[in-house]
Amino acid sequence: xxxxxxxxxxxxxxxxxxxxxxxxxxxxxxxxxxxxxxxxxxxxxxxxxxxxxxxxxxxxxxxxxxxxxxxxxxxxxxxxxxxxxxxxxxxxxxxxxxxxxxxxxxxxxxxxxxxxxxxxxxxxxxxxxxxxxxxxxxxxxxxxxxxxxxxxxxxxxxxxxxxxxxxxxxxxxxxxxxxxxxxxxxxxxxxxxxxxxxxxxxxxxxxxxxxxxxxxxxxxxxxxxxxxxxxxxxxxxxxxxxxxxxxxxxxxxxxxxxxxxxxxxxxxxxxxxxxxxxxxxxxxxxxxxxxxxxxxxxxxxxxxxxxxxxxxxxxxxxxxxxxxxxxxxxxxxxxxxxxxxxxxxxxxxxxxxxxxxxxxxxxxxxxxxxxxxxxxxxxxxxxxxxxxxxxxxxxxxxxxxxxxxxxxxxxxxxxxxxxxxxxxxxxxxxxxxxxxxxxxxxxxxxxxxxxxxxxxxxxxxxxxxxxxxxxxxxxxxxxxxxxxxxxxxxx
Amino acid sequence: xxxxxxxxxxxxxxxxxxxxxxxxxxxxxxxxxxxxxxxxxxxxxxxxxxxxxxxxxxxxxxxxxxxxxxxxxxxxxxxxxxxxxxxxxxxxxxxxxxxxxxxxxxxxxxxxxxxxxxxxxxxxxxxxxxxxxxxxxxxxxxxxxxxxxxxxxxxxxxxxxxxxxxxxxxxxxxxxxxxxxxxxxxxxxxxxxxxxxxxxxxxxxxxxxxxxxxxxxxxxxxxxxxxxxxxxxxxxxxxxxxxxxxxxxxxxxxxxxxxxxxxxxxxxxxxxxxxxxxxxxxxxxxxxxxxxxxxxxxxxxxxxxxxxxxxxxxxxxxxxxxxxxxxxxxxxxxxxxxxxxxxxxxxxxxxxxxxxxxxxxxxxxxxxxxxxxxxxxxxxxxxxxxxxxxxxxxxxxxxxxxxxxxxxxxxxxxxxxxxxxxxxxxxxxxxxxxxxxxxxxxxxxxx
Numbered sequence: 001x002x003x004x005x006x007x008x009x010x011x012x013x014x015x016x017x018x019x020x021x022x023x024x025x026x027x028x029x030x031x032x033x034x035x036x037x038x039x040x041x042x043x044x045x046x047x048x049x050x051x052x053x054x055x056x057x058x059x060x061x062x063x064x065x066x067x068x069x070x071x072x073x074x075x076x077x078x079x080x081x082x083x084x085x086x087x088x089x090x091x092x093x094x095x096x097x098x099x100x101x102x103x104x105x106x107x108x109x110x111x112x113x114x115x116x117x118x119x120x121x122x123x124x125x126x127x128x129x130x131x132x133x134x135x136x137x138x139x140x141x142x143x144x145x146x147x148x149x150x151x152x153x154x155x156x157x158x159x160x161x162x163x164x165x166x167x168x169x170x171x172x173x174x175x176x177x178x179x180x181x182x183x184x185x186x187x188x189x190x191x192x193x194x195x196x197x198x199x200x201x202x203x204x205x206x207x208x209x210x211x212x213x214x215x216x217x218x219x220x221x222x223x224x225x226x227x228x229x230x231x232x233x234x235x236x237x238x239x240x241x242x243x244x245x246x247x248x249x250x251x252x253x254x255x256x257x258x259x260x261x262x263x264x265x266x267x268x269x270x271x272x273x274x275x276x277x278x279x280x281x282x283x284x285x286x287x288x289x290x291x292x293x294x295x296x297x298x299x300x301x302x303x304x305x306x307x308x309x310x311x312x313x314x315x316x317x318x319x320x321x322x323x324x325x326x327x328x329x330x331x332x333x334x335x336x337x338x339x340x341x342x343x344x345x346x347x348x349x350x351x352x353x354x355x356x357x358x359x360x361x362x363x364x365x366x367x368x369x370x371x372x373x374x375x376x377x378x379x380x381x382x383x384x385x386x387x388x389x390x391x392x393x394x395x396x397x398x399x400x401x402x403x404x405x406x407x408x409x410x411x412x413x414x415x416x417x418x419x420x421x422x423x424x425x426x427x428x429x430x431x432x433x434x435x436x437x438x439x440x441x442x443x444x445x446x447x448x449x450x451x452x453x454x455x456x457x458x459x460x461x462x463x464x465x466x467x468x469x470x471x472x473x474x475x476x477x478x479x480x481x482x483x484x485x486x487x488x489x490x491x
Numbered sequence: 492x493x494x495x496x497x498x499x500x501x502x503x504x505x506x507x508x509x510x511x512x513x514x515x516x517x518x519x520x521x522x523x524x525x526x527x528x529x530x531x532x533x534x535x536x537x538x539x540x541x542x543x544x545x546x547x548x549x550x551x552x553x554x555x556x557x558x559x560x561x562x563x564x565x566x567x568x569x570x571x572x573x574x575x576x577x578x579x580x581x582x583x584x585x586x587x588x589x590x591x592x593x594x595x596x597x598x599x600x601x602x603x604x605x606x607x608x609x610x611x612x613x614x615x616x617x618x619x620x621x622x623x624x625x626x627x628x629x630x631x632x633x634x635x636x637x638x639x640x641x642x643x644x645x646x647x648x649x650x651x652x653x654x655x656x657x658x659x660x661x662x663x664x665x666x667x668x669x670x671x672x673x674x675x676x677x678x679x680x681x682x683x684x685x686x687x688x689x690x691x692x693x694x695x696x697x698x699x700x701x702x703x704x705x706x707x708x709x710x711x712x713x714x715x716x717x718x719x720x721x722x723x724x725x726x727x728x729x730x731x732x733x734x735x736x737x738x739x740x741x742x743x744x745x746x747x748x749x750x751x752x753x754x755x756x757x758x759x760x761x762x763x764x765x766x767x768x769x770x771x772x773x774x775x776x777x778x779x780x781x782x783x784x785x786x787x788x789x790x791x792x793x794x795x796x797x798x799x800x801x802x803x804x805x806x807x808x809x810x811x812x813x814x815x816x817x818x819x820x821x822x823x824x825x826x827x828x829x830x831x832x833x834x835x836x837x838x839x840x841x842x843x844x845x846x847x848x849x850x851x852x853x854x855x856x857x858x859x860x861x862x863x864x865x866x867x868x869x870x871x872x873x874x875x876x877x878x879x880x881x882x883x884x885x886x887x888x889x890x891x892x893x894x895x896x897x898x899x900x901x902x903x904x905x906x907x908x909x910x911x912x913x914x915x916x917x918x919x920x921x922x923x924x925x926x927x928x929x930x931x932x933x934x935x936x937x938x
Contacts, residue, residue: 109722109825110854154671165669167678168646183911189888190853191632191821194909194935195687195916199645199678203671223728243587249610249699288730292772348667352587380669381588417670424672436673439659444674446922450915462673 003091004048012069016051016093019061024099026050035094038081039141042343042397043426047074047088052099056174056182056212059095063210064180066093066456074458075210077118077149080141082344083425085152085205089459095210097148103127104213112171112188113218117148117211124216133218136163139421140329151211154203156421158254158328159285161379163219165421167202174213175201178457188215200447205423206458208451222287225253226297227321230282230304231275231311235259235374238280239354241307242378245284246351248299254285255379256328262373262386263327265334272327273320275311282309282378283328331375332386339371339388343400347411348420351381360410361385368403370396382420383411409434424462432464492526496547500571503539504531508577518554518572521565521897525552528572534652534660534691537573541689542658544571550928551656553685555596555627558619561894562631563684563933564905570928573689575626581605582692583666590649590666592694595626611697614641618804626690632682635804636733636765639852641698648677650694655687656924666694679919685930686938687923701767706733706799707777708747709789710758714738716788717760718828721851723783724764725824729776733765734852735803738831741848744810744859745802747795760828762789762851763803803848807859808894810846814859815867816895818879822888824854830886834858837878841871854888873902880907906935 004012009027016025026032027049036044048071053059066073072089076096079086088094100116103124107113108131115124121142124135138157139145145155151173156165163169172186186198201208232238238257245252258266258281263274274281282304286296301312315321335342349357358374365372365387376384387403389396408418412434419428432441441463448455448463492511501509508530510518518528526549531537544551550570554560575596584591586609593602599613599620606612616635617628627633629651634643641647650664653676663676680690711717717736724734742748742761762784766776781792808814822830831847838845838860849856858879860872876892876899883890889907892900909916913936920927920938932938 107823109725110823111725154675156669160669164642164646165671167675168642177915181911183915185912185915187887188823189821189855191819191855191889192909193889193891193907194913194938195683195919196645196678196681197912197915199681200675203675220726220728246587246589246699249702251699289728289768289772289775291775292769295769295771348665348669350585350588350590350667352585377669381667382669415666417665417667417672419672420667420669421671428672432673435665437662439661440663440673440676443655443659443661443663443676443923447674447676447679447919450918450922 009048013049015065016049016062019065020051020053020058024052035076035079035088038079038084038086040082040084040427041341042401043084043087045088045090047094048091050094050096052096054099056176059176059210059212060180060182062093062095063176063178067179067454070456072456072459075148075152075206077146078120078144080145081149081153081425082346082422083419083427085423085425085461086149087426097146100212106218108133110188111218111220112215114213114215115147117146117151117214119147121145121147121150128218132221134221135216136169136219137166140332147214147216148211151202151214152204152206153421153423156377156382158256158377161255161377162251162253167199169217170198170202170214171217172198172215173201173211175209175211177209178452178454182212186215205425205462207448207461209457224290224293225285225287225321226293227315227324228284228297228300229313229324230284230309231278232280232282232309233278234308235280235358236355237308238282239358239378241282241304241309242354243352244303244307245300248303250296250299252284252300252379253287254283255377256283257374257376257378258283258328258331259374261338261371262331262334262375265338265373266327266331268337269334270326270330272323274327283324328375335373335386335388339390341391342386342388343404344422345383345385345387345404345407346419346422347383347408347416349381349383349411349414349416353414353416354378354381357383357410357414361407364403364406364410368399370399370403377420381416405431426461429462430464496543497527499543500527500529500540503543504529504536508532517557520560523565523569525572526569528554528574530574530577532577534654537654537689537691538658538660540571540573541654541656544928545657545926548926548928550931551689552930553626553630553689555624556598556619556622558623559627559631559633564900565897565933566930567932575624575691578691584609586611589697590668590694591697592650592666592692593625594692595690596624599623599625599628606697607700610700612700613647613695614698615644615647616800618801620801625693629681629690629693630683630685636735636800636850638850639734640730640732644681645678647695648681648693649696651677651680651690652692653680653688653690656926656929661688664694668696684934686920686934687929703770703773704765704767705773705777706763706765706795706797707780708793708795709762709764709780709784710791711760711762711788712758713788714760714828714832717762720762720784720787720789721827722825723787724780725852727779727783729779731764731776731852732767733763733803734850735763736827736831736849736851737761737763737806738835738847740810740844740846741806744808744846745799745806745848747799763795806848807846807857811859811861811863813862814894815862815872816860816876816899817893818858818876818890819893820856820858820879820883820888820890822854822883822886824852826886827851827854827856830882831856833882834879838875841875843867843871843875857893869896869898869902872899876903909935
């Protein structure tokens with residue numbers, strides 16, 4: 001990648017300003033530092049420019065300029081990603097989509113919406129909520145993360161157990177290709193013409209181009225919802241309950257597990273009503289028709305009790321339901337109460353392997369002299385062990401990364417995957433060989449070549465490289481710019 | 492075919508598993524006879540055959556149950572048929588994980604039978620389940636009425652193993668229900684019509700069988716009213732698993748009107764809605780459907796027997812002894828009834844009969860042109876199909892020709908124009924099959 005001289009940088013800044021407007025380009029080191037990482041702060045890199053386009057044409061113009069200058073470019077939404085997927089290449093351009101945040105069209109009769117990529121996930125549900133609709137994929141960061149970022153990572157969320165992940169809700173996209181051409185993949189109808197390029201694009205982690213318009217499905221809100229909290233004295237019992245529910249032929253809308261450490265953190269922070277002494281809790285939600293809901297809820301309660309639940313209760317009001325969900329969705333934030341930093345893992349395993357893998361996770365983390373909190377989508381076997389650590393203690397980050405790798409290996413060995421919804425990004429690129437052969441990766445590389453032959457669009461992600469964490473190790477802790485200025489602190 | 496090549500194929504898969512000469516008659520497509528049909532018994536044998544074909548530059552057509560063999564343009568060059576019927580085992584089914592892995596040659600029916608014994612099913616209901624193979628269903632993106640609630644292969648396929656054009660064995664996805672590691676290769680192969688690789692194994696998500704299921708038929712005197720009923724169902728609290736709209740001719744094709752003889756007015760449309768769940772949910776929904784559709788002109792609400800399910804998807808072509816052409820249209824759901832009326836009018840205008848049946852809730856429909864009384868002029872058929880495609884475009888969608896005589900296919904492009912995306916598709920094809928040996932020329936954009 002070229003190393004720009006200061007004078008060349010200034011020229012390019014001027015040119016970028018003519019493309020996207022003054023006030024839509026950042027290049028001061030202080031400002032660039034805000035964009036040096038995503039939600040995974042282990043990795044950092046500085047771009048030369050951050051630009052804020054407002055249209056597909058502007059995105060295309062910036063991409064064409066980057067091509068001309070042989071500069072790498074990376075699309076970025078809210079920066080809530082957890083795998084370093086939108087980390088800048090060293091140098092180059094970060095294209096922030098945060099000013100493209102409109103709902104362009106809602107067609108209630110056909111149950112679709114056309115949105116811009118910078119739209120915050122939850123804002124779409126807010127927009128269509130008054131008419132009785134919602135957007136189903138609900139990552140825990142949905143108050144901040146953008147639909148464009150969800151596209152890149154094929155994001156999930158608790159309710160994807162029943163409703164599927166992002167890809168199941170995207171019909172088409174307008175994309176600025178890595179060479180700057182603007183192309184529609186898919187459209188507004190349920191069938192595309194030719195290969196399912198929209199399906200291939202979703203989850204490509206920003207390496208196939210930049211989505212500038214997205215057609216998503218919106219769903220009718222269910223007539224009735226029932227939320228059940230089951231409390232267990234042993235986490236194995238909670239795992240058994242998950243299997244027992246599935247064995248009864250039930251597919252709840254969500255089935256979330258929260259372990260002891262996490263319950264305590266959540267209760268300290270938010271007081272959501274989870275019993276502090278429980279070893280694990282399952283948050284189970286049913287939705288659908290009002291008729292028959294009670295019968296299904298009885299099945300759930302019975303399955304939990306047979307598996308050893310000491311208490312099973314049902315939210316009686318919407319406020320109670322919201323409070324239970326707040327505990328689940330705020331868990332990641334609550335870890336801040338008990339640890340200065342944590343690293344989220346994202347392994348997926350066959351559901352029947354839950355008890356074994358959870359035991360192994362706890363053993364691995366304990367052997368590394370660290371603590372772990374588990375809060376995850378038990379219904380679809382998507383684990384989120386959160387390894388707690390203190391980045392200021394020398395050597396801890398390296399131990400976290402090593403323990404994380406071992407956990408991923410366990411997931412791979414039981415027939416699972418190293419990422420369920422957070423993406424490979426930079427973080428897991430070197431672990432791809434755990435689950436993919438050289439031939440598998442070679443086919444993926446050829447697919448990438450079809451979209452992104454020059455490799456300038458989000459380089460260094462997804463594929464194993466010689467430069468990622470295994471060889472180099474995580475970047476050593478250094479205070480963030482806003483910490484140095486006393487504007488924020490870690491506790 | 493040179494004897495030396497034939498000998499190598501026989502060595503690769505066993506002499507009994509290579510067909511030539513007169514034995515090839517089941518594999519003749521549009522009058523073209525392949526050079527040989529080979530039936531490998533393992534992934535390694537598929538890879539060996541592919542590598543041989545690649546080496547000598549023979550085209551390869553993957554073949555499951557043959558139910559969609561005539562879809563698309565005939566491939567350029569005779570080449571080999573790669574039959575997967577010997578690879579028909581259920582490899583792995585863990586009921587507690589709600590997933591299963593099968594070999595591509597297993598028929599959908601055999602797969603469903605095995606799953607049913609554990610109270611589960613693959614929520615995909617394509618036609619011809621007794622012949623259609625799992626691999627073929629994926630490669631052609633086949634589906635049935637229940638896609639309304641349960642989606643298509645893209646919502647169910649979580650892992651795939653393919654043999655690529657150079658004979659490599661490649662896996663995409665995995666065995667877990669949620670997985671974002673690497674690119675979504677399963678999506679790439681769904682609906683790719685064998686142009687990117689030979690699908691040899693698939694891992695799919697399963698669902699528990701519902702306690703109860705019902706199919707309910709409501710008849711309307713006007714198609715337009717039935718269209719309004721579709722919209723009313725969509726905006727209601729109902730959670731149907733199928734919403735089918737059939738015009739009078741297609742309703743005959745699906746044999747829905749058997750009991751209607753002697754009825755004073757012949758209905759012009761049928762709305763067929765499926766429900767599943769616990770019994771009280773199904774009963775409540777049936778009553779609610781009657782309540783919603785009554786004021787819109789719906790009458791004769793009655794349950795159909797389960798045997799009607801597989802007749803719904805093929806209803807339009809089944810209305811004619813030998814349809815002159817069949818088209819698949821994808822449009823916005825709200826446009827369905829209007830396009831059916833317009834389309835039938837276009838056919839009538841040229842003196843042709845047509846039948847229309849739609850998975851109305853998702854805006855996907857099939858139309859068939861009749862061939863009575865006499866063999867039709869290909870020009871007239873082509874003109875109707877071209878106009879049908881235009882109304883699909885006006886409805887925000889597109890249309891592909893599912894079957895038609897070659898004389899018609901030479902006048903009307905089989906596949907709709909994918910626009911600028913077609914160039915990306917060509918680049919993908921060039922990357923994955925640089926020698927262009929997998930089903931060459933059969934698919935979109937000349938791929």
